[in-house]
Amino acid sequence: MFSRFRKRSNELEHLDKGDYTPEEYEGCLVELRRINAWLGDTRALSQTLWAEVEQLDLRRFSVLDVGAGSGELLRAAARWAKQSNRTGKFVGVELNARSAQAIADESRQFVNINAVRADGFRLPFADNSFDYVICSLITHHFTDAAVVAFLKELSRTARRSIFVIDLYRNPLAYYLYSTVGRLFLYNRLIREDGALSILRSFTPDELERLGQQAGLKDITVTQMFPARLVLSGHSENRAEVSESKPAAQLVGAVAEQMR
8 A cells, every 4th residue: 555655656747748728837826825835835944944044144145946936935035034134135947937927927026036037957057156045846856867966956056055845755645635635626737746746756865865966965854744855955065155145246147147
């Protein structure tokens, strides 16, 4: 019964195959925001990224979110920075044109959030361009080899650390989603892809091993109820940092690389 949880599934989700309508994708974005609010991606960041910013007492910092969806985590981070009297600059990267536009459209009230359409495996930024690089619910879509390459690219761009949020593959999470969770889900992509996403995701040991293969240092994998893992670490070649780049300098660098 539990043999299917011993290793990652390689079955493709609808989002990977592209067999969905534009209307289904729009509905998927809306429902994903609701799910993430329930299951705690923002809480995961508050206990990892934001906790580190507070511990280091950074008064200014920058964050790159790769595969940012419609930018909900960026907006949560921008609100937190404002509430804690910090200066933050936030950039969301999306390969999907509709999602990249959604980041810009839904973040109009945040002057410190920018959107870039780019490939997460070939980020258009110099080494150590951002203090922190984050991603959420992206890596389970990749093979192990691709995850390693992806982590290397994230850490290349981070001056301090990366924080990678993804699902925890375990029977409890799978069967809760497949039974109780489906009662509240309406979008076909969410209903059919969600349980498969758990089967394609990781155990803590697997995620830590992939981080090691990517050359990350000071790796930590934090488990968060009910079914989240957060991998943190940094590149061996990360920059010596004392304080973040001035906000204006970072925005100028982003604008230059978007041309």
